[in-house]
Amino acid sequence: MDLLVSSLVIAIAVAFSNIIARYTKHIAGTYINLLMGVIVAAIPWTNHLVLGFNNEVFMILILAPLLFFEGQTTPLLMVGKKAKSIIGVAVILAVGSAIVATVITSRLLLLSLPVALTIVAIATPTDATAFDAVVEGRKIPQPIRNILKMESLFNDATGIILLQAGILWLTTGHLSFWQNTTAFFKSAVGGLILGAILAFIVMAFRQYFVRSTNNVISSQTLFYLLTPFLIYFLAEKVEVSGIIAVVTAGLVHNSEANRSRFSSPRQMHLGIQLINLMTEVLNSAVFVILGISLARILVSHSQILFGSLTWLIVGVVVYGLLLICRYLYARLFVSDRRRKTAWLFSLGGVHGTVTLAMTFSIANQISLQLFNFIIVVETVVIILSMLVPTILFKFLLLIDGDAEIRTTELARIRHDMVTKGIESLEVMALSPTVKAIVVYDLQDQIRKNTLGSFFEQWHAFTANKAGLTKLQGVEQRRALMHALDVERDYLFQLEKNHLASPDDIDEIYSELLLAESLVLDPRNQML
Incomplete structure (x- = not known):
């Protein structure tokens, strides 16, 4: 019941913030969603109705369907053509920047390597929705937009494996390179294979009925809506990447939609409308939830915030180092190696609620004092990753007239x-x-x-x-x-x-x- 009430409050906040966004055209709609979340948290009555952030609930109810729908809007052929660059940004860049940022942060700020790796790993995944927020209303080259979208779809698994390595190092005192490398390939490749197999089975089942006289649109639609939840749940149960699994399933369904759109036009039209509706609602919900969570963090951790500025320094340094690593990677490996393109790519690595979810996922694995420190550090990283590009893009990008x-x-x-x-x-x-x-x-x-x-x-x-x-x-x-x-x-x-x-x-x-x-x-x- 509490979850239902909490979801209802968030849904109402999403509805009203999206309406308000229509009247504030010079402010990105996602910032209005963020502000609405802060307002919900600031009002004691509504704040009491919304449950505390639960990373598992968020991942399966919000992120899984959102990534599934985003994957479905991405042609599988394009992923095949961009496979090399996807591996580059989602694996090589993520791991390389994590290593560099961990070592420098540890030595510069006198943090232990395990703590530094944990902080950096959480800040590794990027958020395509948050990027759309900071770039809204401005022209950005489509190749840069595409590669940033591909990165955000696939680098979550890398961040999770790095985080697991950091926590293991922190709790046992040992870091096993081969163990973590094996875990990464098992998680990523396993998620890829499982997602493709399950999606193919669901696709074959749905296509069998859609091409028969026994097709029931309501049942087909239910199967379709339940697909990302079931695939994510099963993938996590067999200990492979649920995120990679749902993204892969979405890619498979993209090809299905293109080759079966006229077999049942009503069903196809309903499916497209549902994708558009769910994507818009979930994207907005992500930022309402982020606003609520950030406001609560700032209030509940006020003692840490005002007791020392170490959290702020660590957050700024981590964000700055990741920004530099992204810039250097773009200058060396992205096809368009111009300075402006490199800056756009580096600033496009925006962080959002996935970072927050990963932070809360380790709450029971580390001491409360360390968790409180990490969560305010990651809050700084999230805010900087949105604020800095919002300001700089005003100078780097033209207004989309x-x-x-x-x-x-x-x-x-x-x-x-x-x-x-x-x-x-x-x-x-x-x-x-x-x-x-x-x-x-x-x-x-x-x-x-x-x-x-x-x-x-x-x-x-x-x-x-x-x-x-x-x-x-x-x-x-x-x-x-x-x-x-x-x-x-x-x-x-x-x-x-x-x-x-x-x-x-x-x-x-x-x-x-x-x-x-x-x-x-x-x-x-x-x-």
């Missing part, structure tokens, strides 16, 4: 399209009642109807279904289809004469087809 221009252009095309549709009604012999209803429906495409006119239509429909007879209902449908057909023809002419961007036309055209399905398809009608 294309998005604003595109919004204006889409609005113009929609307005002209709807005008054509309404004008086409003049050639039809429609009763005044039917014409008024059809014009209202067409104007809804550009949100031209006021709230007052909506309530008038709602009252009329509720009172007597708008007073339409069966014959008038047929007339209404015929008029709508005629107007929508005219609108489609208008879009076709725009594209044919190169008067608008194909991407803009495709976006509006797809909305138009969905509108037509609401008129034609009995299953989409709520009458």
Whole structure:
């Protein structure tokens, strides 16, 4: 029950913060989510309703499906082509920077090597969602964006193995290179193989039914939604990387979706909408949770924060060393070795809730005093990794004005399209009642109807279904289809004469087809 209430509070916070983000266009939406999390933690009543951060719950309920959906939006072919660079950033860079940062941090700040490795290992995984937050509204080269996304998908396993090595070293006093190397390959390769096998089995099962007369969309959708949870749970049970397993499963499902989209269009469309919805909600939830956790950490560890500045120095040094290692790696090994590209790559290594989850995962394995110290250090690393690039990207990256221009252009095309549709009604012999209803429906495409006119239509429909007879209902449908057909023809002419961007036309055209399905398809009608 407590978990349900906690989830409900977070979900409400996500909903409201995403609405507020629409009114603060100059601030990235994820920062609004972060601030909303801080507010939830600052209000005693809501703070009491939200459970304390649990890394296992977070990993399986938030991170597993999020990585699965992100993997599904990534073509498997691209991963194959980028395999060398993925291994480079997710393994070689991660391990190399961890070794360098551990040794320098230990000697510079007089920390023991095991403690230094533990701190650095936790800060190793990067977060694609957090990176999107700091780069929102600015243009960044697509190759850099792609490699940073690939890195964040696969380097979590490396960070976890390094953390296990650090904890083992800390508790036993010994560091076994071969043992940890074997554990890494078992975890990563095992997760890769298990994820692929399980995903293939699920895919074959779903495809068998989708190509038969016994297909049940509700059951198929449930199987699909449960896939990342089941795969992550099974992978962790057999002690391989659950993260790698769900990412691999997502990649396999990407190819499935591309080769079966027309076998059951309703199921495919529902699946795509669910991916978009879940990805947006989970991404926002990640930052609400991060905001709540950071606020609680700062309050509960105030004695450490004000007692000494060692935590701050360690956090700054660790972040700085990892930043330098990333910069040097980019200058030496990334295909585009220009200085600016190297800075973009290095600053793009943003940390988020995965770092926080890894920190909480060791709470019962080390002393409370050391855990409290590490958690405030990692808080510094997370905040710096988001704050520094947010500031520097203002100088390194241009503002993405294309998005604003595109919004204006889409609005113009929609307005002209709807005008054509309404004008086409003049050639039809429609009763005044039917014409008024059809014009209202067409104007809804550009949100031209006021709230007052909506309530008038709602009252009329509720009172007597708008007073339409069966014959008038047929007339209404015929008029709508005629107007929508005219609108489609208008879009076709725009594209044919190169008067608008194909991407803009495709976006509006797809909305138009969905509108037509609401008129034609009995299953989409709520009458």
